[in-house]
Amino acid sequence: MSAKVQVQTTINNEPVQFLCEPRQSLLECLRDIVGLTGTKEGCGDGNCGSCTVKLGDRIVTSCLVLGVEAAGESITTVEGLAHGSTLHPLQKAFLDHAALQCGICTPGFLIAADALLQKHPHPTEEQTRFWLSNNLCRCTGYDKIIRAVQAAAIEINGAAQ
Amino acid sequence: MKAFDYAAPASLPEAVGLLASQPSARLLAGGTDLLVQLRSGRKDADVVIDVKKIPELNETTFSPTDGLTIGAAVPCYRLTDDASIQSHYPALAEVASWIGGTQIQGRASLGGNLCNSAPSADSIPLLIALSASAVIAGPSGRRAVPVEEFCTAPGRNQLAPGELLVSIHIPAPAPFSGAAYLRFIPRNEMDIAVVGAGASVTLANGVISAARIALSSVAPTPLFVPAAGEALLNQMPTAAALEAAAKIAQEAASPISDMRGTAAYRRHLCAVMARRALELAVARAQEIK
Numbered sequence: 001m002s003a004k005v006q007v008q009t010t011i012n013n014e015p016v017q018f019l020c021e022p023r024q025s026l027l028e029c030l031r032d033i034v035g036l037t038g039t040k041e042g043c044g045d046g047n048c049g050s051c052t053v054k055l056g057d058r059i060v061t062s063c064l065v066l067g068v069e070a071a072g073e074s075i076t077t078v079e080g081l082a083h084g085s086t087l088h089p090l091q092k093a094f095l096d097h098a099a100l101q102c103g104i105c106t107p108g109f110l111i112a113a114d115a116l117l118q119k120h121p122h123p124t125e126e127q128t129r130f131w132l133s134n135n136l137c138r139c140t141g142y143d144k145i146i147r148a149v150q151a152a153a154i155e156i157n158g159a160a161q
Numbered sequence: 162m163k164a165f166d167y168a169a170p171a172s173l174p175e176a177v178g179l180l181a182s183q184p185s186a187r188l189l190a191g192g193t194d195l196l197v198q199l200r201s202g203r204k205d206a207d208v209v210i211d212v213k214k215i216p217e218l219n220e221t222t223f224s225p226t227d228g229l230t231i232g233a234a235v236p237c238y239r240l241t242d243d244a245s246i247q248s249h250y251p252a253l254a255e256v257a258s259w260i261g262g263t264q265i266q267g268r269a270s271l272g273g274n275l276c277n278s279a280p281s282a283d284s285i286p287l288l289i290a291l292s293a294s295a296v297i298a299g300p301s302g303r304r305a306v307p308v309e310e311f312c313t314a315p316g317r318n319q320l321a322p323g324e325l326l327v328s329i330h331i332p333a334p335a336p337f338s339g340a341a342y343l344r345f346i347p348r349n350e351m352d353i354a355v356v357g358a359g360a361s362v363t364l365a366n367g368v369i370s371a372a373r374i375a376l377s378s379v380a381p382t383p384l385f386v387p388a389a390g391e392a393l394l395n396q397m398p399t400a401a402a403l404e405a406a407a408k409i410a411q412e413a414a415s416p417i418s419d420m421r422g423t424a425a426y427r428r429h430l431c432a433v434m435a436r437r438a439l440e441l442a443v444a445r446a447q448e449i450k
Contacts, residue, residue, distance in 0.1 A: 002164045002165060002166045002167075003166075005167065021164060022164075022165055022166055022167035022209065023162040023163065023164050023165055023199075024162075025162075025196070044200065045197045045200070045201075046193055046197065046261070046264070046265055047351075049262070049264055052264055055267070058236070058238050058266075058267035059263060059264050059267050060264050060267040060268050061264045061265070061268075063196075064191075064192050064193050064196050064197070064265075064268060065192065065196075065268070066167065066189075066192070066196070066209070066211075068167045068211075069189075069192075069211060069213075112263060112264070115263075116263075129349075130349070130350055131263050132263075133262045133263070133349070133350040133351045134261065134262025134263050134264045134265060134351060135262075
């Protein structure tokens with residue numbers, strides 16, 4: 001085992017320091033060291049998107065990032081979306097549109113959709129499907145997720161011009 | 162994943178020195194290939210050297226005279242969002258938005274795509290069509306290699322022990338030139354090309370003055386077919402001329418049968434994808450006033 005490394009980072013706007021081995025993924029660090037278990041592990045090789053987090057200005061699959069690479073970075077996980085007990089509009093839209101069943105993929109979809117709406121306030125269906133193609137869901141058949149994201153876009157950014 | 166040490170050198174000489182002293186080191190850019198390979202045990206490393214802190218590997222520069230230099234570790238999303246790439250190399254902005262999905266593009270780099278040296282690499286046929294070169298640094302200094310000579314076998318390339326890819330350089334686009342990369346995949350995104358085709362075309366008074374075509378997923382390495390481009394020289398970009406060039410590209414291919422398609426199907430697709438990539442490259446060349 002190689003020496004553990006101290007990593008100083010910002011998670012959900014809070015300064016966080018953790019100690020990890022270089023071989024540990026950011027996903028492992030978040031879940032097993034920091035204790036933020038909202039981010040889920042699916043495939044472990046970057047295909048399914050369930051471990052999606054925001055890292056700096058873009059989204060990544062945290063299974064394909066080393067914890068040590070997060071030093072000095074700002075991370076947003078699903079725990080950072082709600083304000084206290086008030087759900088983020090995306091979270092509310094997912095509930096309203098039944099955009100989840102088992103829920104394992106949901107944290108990844110929420111983070112990815114949040115990044116989409118920051119980049120494209122009123123994404124088309126095609127843009128939404130293309131952007132979310134790195135997130136797999138085995139329950140919903142996707143249509144409900146797409147509808148939830150589009151409803152949240154209107155809720156957050158108003159009706160498209 | 163087996164244990165390894167982590168180093169993040171801040172300069173190129175430091176990285177080259179580290180690489181020379183650590184024969185079992187692996188270079189980490191976006192990690193979308195490397196971390197999967199380390200986790201599955203397909204590759205080993207005692208030290209992982211993160212190259213993203215080296216300024217030259219993490220920046221993109223464009224000038225209308227010198228062209229575009231893409232640091233080997235620049236992630237795809239930065240290329241897709243780069244205004245000068247969008248306007249001068251639209252096909253490159255496109256291909257950067259097609260490698261993996263959004264999250265993969267947040268990490269994966271064209272340098273990594275090149276160094277992973279997969280026969281199916283999406284960016285390589287386009288880089289070849291754009292006459293790109295790979296800028297390499299090592300213990301004995303720097304050298305540049307045309308991208309079509311970089312890959313030597315599946316997963317293998319020209320990098321000697323101790324060498325690393327610094328950047329990819331693409332010449333400034335010629336007036337009245339256009340390029341395109343198209344791939345055939347069963348779904349619309351997040352898939353590996355059954356066949357990919359990159360093409361570039363330059364027009365002079367409506368006649369083709371330069372053309373380059375390369376294919377992916379149909380040979381042990383991304384395949385440059387100089388004869389296909391040469392056949393178009395001094396021709397009008399007619400449907401028949403493009404079709405004939407695509408057929409030459411098809412003849413150079415030596416596809417295998419695997420889970421993504423049979424050799425015969427791939428061979429058929431070579432001509433289709435090469436022709437369509439040429440048509441799009443021509444349309445883009447004609448758009449430029």
